[in-house]
Amino acid sequence: xxxxxVILSGGAGTRLWPLSRSQxxxxxxxxxxxNTMIQETLLRLTNIRVESPxxxxxxxxxxxxxxxxxxxxxxxxFIILEPLGRNTAPAIAAGAFKAQQLDKDAVMVVxxxxxxxxxxxxxxTALELACKTAAEGSLVTFxxxxxxxxxxxxYIKAAVKSGESVFPIDRFVEKPDRPTAQKYLDSGEYFWNxxxxxxxxSTYLGELNRFEPEIFTSVEQAFDKAAVDVDFIxxxxxxxxxxxxxxxxxxxxxxxxxxKLIPLDAGWNDVGAWSALWEVNEKDANQNVxxxxxxxxxxxxxxxxSQGRLVATVGLRDAVVVETxxxxxxxxxxxxxxxxxxxEELKRQERHSSVEENQVGVRPWGSYEAIERGHRxxxxxxxxxxxxxxxxxxxxxxxxxxxxVSGTALVRNGDQELLLGENQSTFxxxxxxxALENPGKVPLELIEVQSxxxxxxxxxxxxxxxxxxx
Numbered sequence: 464x465x466x467x468x469v470i471l472s473g474g475a476g477t478r479l480w481p482l483s484r485s486q487x488x489x490x491x492x493x494x495x496x497x498n499t500m501i502q503e504t505l506l507r508l509t510n511i512r513v514e515s516p517x518x519x520x521x522x523x524x525x526x527x528x529x530x531x532x533x534x535x536x537x538x539x540x541f542i543i544l545e546p547l548g549r550n551t552a553p554a555i556a557a558g559a560f561k562a563q564q565l566d567k568d569a570v571m572v573v574x575x576x577x578x579x580x581x582x583x584x585x586x587x588t589a590l591e592l593a594c595k596t597a598a599e600g601s602l603v604t605f606x607x608x609x610x611x612x613x614x615x616x617x618y619i620k621a622a623v624k625s626g627e628s629v630f631p632i633d634r635f636v637e638k639p640d641r642p643t644a645q646k647y648l649d650s651g652e653y654f655w656n657x658x659x660x661x662x663x664x665s666t667y668l669g670e671l672n673r674f675e676p677e678i679f680t681s682v683e684q685a686f687d688k689a690a691v692d693v694d695f696i697x698x699x700x701x702x703x704x705x706x707x708x709x710x711x712x713x714x715x716x717x718x719x720x721x722x723k724l725i726p727l728d729a730g731w732n733d734v735g736a737w738s739a740l741w742e743v744n745e746k747d748a749n750q751n752v753x754x755x756x757x758x759x760x761x762x763x764x765x766x767x768x769s770q771g772r773l774v775a776t777v778g779l780r781d782a783v784v785v786e787t788x789x790x791x792x793x794x795x796x797x798x799x800x801x802x803x804x805x806x807e808e809l810k811r812q813e814r815h816s817s818v819e820e821n822q823v824g825v826r827p828w829g830s831y832e833a834i835e836r837g838h839r840x841x842x843x844x845x846x847x848x849x850x851x852x853x854x855x856x857x858x859x860x861x862x863x864x865x866x867x868v869s870g871t872a873l874v875r876n877g878d879q880e881l882l883l884g885e886n887q888s889t890f891x892x893x894x895x896x897x898a899l900e901n902p903g904k905v906p907l908e909l910i911e912v913q914s915x916x917x918x919x920x921x922x923x924x925x926x927x928x929x930x931x932x933x
Contacts, residue, residue, distance in 0.1 A: 465566040466513045466594055467664075469558035472501055472520040472528060472576040473548060477806040478735055480818075481790035482768065487821035490576040491527050494740055501528070501576040502535045510587035511594075513572065515539045517561050519554045522546055525695050526930075527825045544692075546700035551658075552714035553706045556671055556682040557698060559664040570597050571667070573660040579743050581730025589727050593661035596629055602670065602719055603661040604632070605727040606654025612644035615735055615800070617656035617712070620647075621724040632722035635712050654724065657731060660711065670721065675714045681706035693931045737783040737792075737799040741766040755786075766796065770822075788822040788833065820920075827930040828853050829906070841918045847872075847907040852900035854928035861915030861922060863891040865899070870907035873900040896926065 474488035483489040490501040498506060505516060515538055520528050522544040532540050543557050555573055562569040572590060580586050593603040606619050617638055621630035635656065639647065647653035672679040681702055688699035716722055732743050741764075744752040751762060755769030757776075765782040767774060774786050781796040794802065809818045822833045828851035835842040847853070847870075855875065865874070866888040874881040875898040876889055882902075883889060891897045893915060901907035925933045 464594060464598060465569045466511065467562045467565065467569050467571055468505065468508055468513050468516040469555065469562065469571045469573045470501065470504060470516055470518045470576050471551060471554055471573065472518055472524065473545075473554065474577060476818075477803045478800075479737060479740075480802055480806050481787045481792055482770070482785055484821045485819045486523060487527070487823070488524075488577070489734065491524070491531060491825075494734065495579055495743055498535065499531055500578075500734070502531055504574055504576050504578070505532070505537060506535060507580055507583040507586060508572070508590075510583060511590055514565070514569075515541065517541045517543060517558045518576075519543050519545060519558055521548070522697070526827045529694060529827070530825050541696060542694065543689075543696045544698060546698055546703055548708070549703065549706050550708045551711045552671065552675065552709045553678055553682050553703065555660075555711055556668065556678060557686055557703075559667050559671075560683065560686040561696070562664040563668065567665065568598075569664050570594050571660075571662060571664050573662075575658050575733070577734060578658070579730070579732040579734055579739075581743070583729070585729040586727070589725055589729070590661065592628060593725055596723055596725070597661045597663055597666070600666055600721060601629075601662065601723040602666060602716065602721045603629075603723045603725060604716065605657040605659045605731075606724045607657050607731050608726055608728055609644075609648050609653065609655050612641055612648050613655065614638055614641055614644050616733075618644075618647050618653045619656050619724055620653050623652055628725065630724045630726075632716070632724050635717045654726065655731075656712070657727065658733070659727075660716075666721065667715065670715050670719050674718045675707070675709065678706050678709060678714060737766055737785065737794065737802070738796050741783070741796060764796070789836075790817060816919075824920075826853075827851070829901075831911075834910075836918075839914055839916060839918075841913040843911045843913070845907075845909050845911050847899065847901040847909075849901055849904050849906065852929060853898060854923075854925040854930075854932060855896060855898040856923050856925045857894060857896045858915075858922050859894065859924070860917035861913045862893045863897075864912040864914075865889050865891070866910045866912075868908040868910060870901060870905050870909075871903040872907055872909060873902045874898070898927075 472490055476483040476485040476488035479489045491499050493499050562571050597603050618636045620633040623630055685698040685702035690697045732739050741752050746752055750764040752766045756773045757767045757769050760777045762776045762779040765779050768785045770787045783794045783796050785792040824831045829847040832844045834844055867883045872883040874889055877895045
């Protein structure tokens with residue numbers, strides 16, 4: 464049996480703001496271990512035999528995905544780029560077309576990239592059963608036995624029978640109010656909807672074509688017209704945009720007669736709020752979860768995260784405090800769902816950098832970290848991988864000053880070519896064509912000071928680029 468993981472790596476980066484942003488959502492963050500959430504998603508599959516993964520992601524996240532998969536030595540991943548979001552049914556269809564291309568009888572294991580599962584041995588056992596059931600033609604999902612009347616999850620009702628491990632699905636239900644959720648919990652017939660699925664690619668595509676032929680046709684055309692861009696599969700934008708936006712639940716699972724549910728008790732959590740991170744992480748003697756440079760006094764049952772600066776708390780109970788380089792969140796742990804309302808207000812005020820940008824940016828050539836920003840200036844710490852080169856480019860609105868901290872920089876500055884070592888620098892005037900390359904065998908570290916009236920990342924005109932970004 465060919466088993467292909469299909470990893471869904473979307474997300475708007477709103478529920479875990481300010482750490483998570485639209486350009487760097489939670490699956491790319493290390494929130495429960497040294498690995499990021501997308502890395503943990505793939506690493507927990509090591510107990511079963513799977514092929515190279517298919518990852519469906521936003522076009523703007525492509526280099527972050529590629530870099531994080533390389534860090535854990537994932538071999539030959541297939542990274543499919545969505546030109547725009549169309550929800551899970553079209554995204555999974557794109558993965559299914561790729562899986563079917565690799566093996567017409569392939570079984571897909573569809574996993575969100577941003578969930579926590581604490582017991583991977585239990586998951587492996589459940590996946591083995593799910594793959595066998597899927598190979599027989601079923602569309603399998605995993606149901607989480609509810610432990611509380613949770614109103615933030617969708618539910619699945621299943622025909623539970625004693626002594627059996629795979630149940631027919633009766634129906635899917637949307638997020639309930641609290642009294643209804645309590646009834647679901649008391650009945651013992653309802654499960655939380657995990658958003659994880661196992662089925663043959665051909666079975667899913669057949670049911671999708673039956674119930675939502677417009678989605679099927681649009682994604683099929685988008686896949687057939689896809690372009691291979693460096694290491695990425697870029698879906699055709701016009702064809703993909705023609706697809707209705709629809710979840711897999713609405714499009715297929717609520718309509719099919721082939722749906723099956725397998726209960727899963729493996730410490731699952733979709734980490735949908737800061738309170739969830741308090742629940743899944745290790746706590747100190749005062750039931751606090753602490754990351755970074757934090758001092759507490761008379762503080763209990765709180766989640767406190769520092770990205771850099773010292774954070775001190777006094778007399779807090781059930782609180783969430785999250786410090787990043789450009790924002791601080793302070794919230795009651797029982798009211799953190801309101802974080803998304805803060806993000807909506809930031810959007811209304813057009814404070815785009817607070818919503819979209821993380822202070823750390825990952826690029827195919829390396830990474831950068833924003834150090835300081837003020838009126839008409841920005842300071843960055845830039846790291847360039849050995850042998851890597853930034854695009855040949857220019858800026859209409861800013862000048863740049865580069866100071867080499869360590870390593871060697873090969874610089875094109877207009878008509879000049881310079882080789883700079885530690886403590887040397889160069890100035891790039893506004894409108895000058897320039898490029899930066901690391902010709903050495905160790906990382907190049909430099910400080911970049913930008914100055915000008917407009918300092919956003921879209922002020923880049925590329926003339927040449929080895930990563931296909933022109």
